[in-house]
Amino acid sequence: MKIPEEIKDFFYFTKSERNGIFFLIILIFLIIILPKVYFAYHTETKTDAEKFAKEIISFENSLQSVKEQTYQDRLDRYISERYDTLELFYFNPNSTTDKSFKKLGLTDKQIATIRNYLNKGGKFYIKDDFRKIYGIRQSQYLRLKPYLLLADEIPKNNKTKQTKQNTFTDSLFSFDPNTLSAENLKKLGLSDKQINIIENFRNKGGIFYKPEDFKKIYGISNETYDKLSPYIKIEENQIKTIKTKTFLLVDINSATHEELTKIKGIGDYLANNIIWYRKKLGGYVKKEQLLEIKNFRKSTFEQIKTNIIIDATKIKKININFSEVKDLVKHPYLNYNQAKAIVDYRIKNGAYQSVNILIEKKILPVDTFNKIKEYLSI
Numbered sequence: 574m575k576i577p578e579e580i581k582d583f584f585y586f587t588k589s590e591r592n593g594i595f596f597l598i599i600l601i602f603l604i605i606i607l608p609k610v611y612f613a614y615h616t617e618t619k620t621d622a623e624k625f626a627k628e629i630i631s632f633e634n635s636l637q638s639v640k641e642q643t644y645q646d647r648l649d650r651y652i653s654e655r656y657d658t659l660e661l662f663y664f665n666p667n668s669t670t671d672k673s674f675k676k677l678g679l680t681d682k683q684i685a686t687i688r689n690y691l692n693k694g695g696k697f698y699i700k701d702d703f704r705k706i707y708g709i710r711q712s713q714y715l716r717l718k719p720y721l722l723l724a725d726e727i728p729k730n731n732k733t734k735q736t737k738q739n740t741f742t743d744s745l746f747s748f749d750p751n752t753l754s755a756e757n758l759k760k761l762g763l764s765d766k767q768i769n770i771i772e773n774f775r776n777k778g779g780i781f782y783k784p785e786d787f788k789k790i791y792g793i794s795n796e797t798y799d800k801l802s803p804y805i806k807i808e809e810n811q812i813k814t815i816k817t818k819t820f821l822l823v824d825i826n827s828a829t830h831e832e833l834t835k836i837k838g839i840g841d842y843l844a845n846n847i848i849w850y851r852k853k854l855g856g857y858v859k860k861e862q863l864l865e866i867k868n869f870r871k872s873t874f875e876q877i878k879t880n881i882i883i884d885a886t887k888i889k890k891i892n893i894n895f896s897e898v899k900d901l902v903k904h905p906y907l908n909y910n911q912a913k914a915i916v917d918y919r920i921k922n923g924a925y926q927s928v929n930i931l932i933e934k935k936i937l938p939v940d941t942f943n944k945i946k947e948y949l950s951i
Contacts, residue, residue: 656716665722665746666697668760677717683708699724722746724804747806750781755872761801767792775837776876780812822880825863826856826887838876843869853905856888858947865905890950893931894924906945911937925951
């Protein structure tokens with residue numbers, strides 16, 4: 574088929590036109606290809622950026638880790654230095670008060686965490702349970718661990734007994750039978766009779782040297798001993814202290830705080846109160862006056878009475894011929910009205926010739942006079 578000349582002329586290009594068409598084709602090709610190349614290159618750059626971002630995050634984390642470690646080391650040093658200044662004591666975290674926790678070096682936040690745990694039904698069974706409380710530092714736990722009145726671990730033959738029907742470990746804790754109070758002996762499930770026997774044994778100078786000695790106490794059955802034996806912790810230092818205190822005699826009218834605390838059964842609290850009340854009275858005239866001190870237990874008195882003596886010559890007396898109402902009323906045995914009556918009688922009748930006038934003239938009731946007469950002079 575013969576192509577018309579007009580059509581041939583339409584497809585005829587000069588050399589410069591052919592070069593232009595060729596350049597145009599190359600340009601179109603580049604326009605199509607370059608975006609693909611660009612996006613391929615851009616994706617690679619994005620991948621590198623993500624990798625770089627991860628490296629930055631990793632570096633920041635490492636800096637944070639170093640910072641936290643530095644803070645923790647500093648915190649451990651602070652705890653160590655602080656506990657060097659504290660006088661620690663034995664405690665059961667299940668029953669310890671917030672005030673006692675504070676004395677043990679715990680912060681308000683730590684105490685709140687413990688209280689929240691207990692209020693929600695939590696219970697400390699063994700020493701490691703205390704370490705698991707949020708906020709308790711390992712260094713802090715290690716300082717407190719020897720003073721925790723909890724078992725080191727639950728005996729294997731008793732682990733199966735931790736059920737709602739039989740959770741006897743709820744009331745058990747580590748204890749030294751040489752020093753545990755009657756109140757805490759009761760918390761261990763002992764009867765009043767058993768406790769009295771133990772206290773009588775200790776009051777007579779008896780000492781538990783090893784856990785097996787507890788079994789020898791009359792009234793302690795094999796079953797009771799088997800239940801308590803894993804929790805008995807005899808403190809060697811306590812044995813030495815008890816031996817020192819057993820045959821000690823102290824005059825409570827002149828004894829210092831240090832001398833009083835050497836008596837078995839008297840700690841800092843009672844020693845301070847004995848001295849405080851001695852000053853209020855002007856001295857003790859008989860041992861039984863110790864029972865007038867607030868929170869002084871009769872059982873404690875029975876325990877210490879053989880270790881105390883009274884030197885009555887050290888009593889400070891009140892001269893009723895020269896004392897005013899403000900002086901007399903300071904004595905714990907006299908109230909304001911009684912003090913005023915003593916002074917009023919002297920003003921009206923002259924100096925007292927005998928302290929017995931106070932009872933003869935019925936200035937004081939008989940019971941008050943019998944208590945106060947040893948402290949009065951003319």
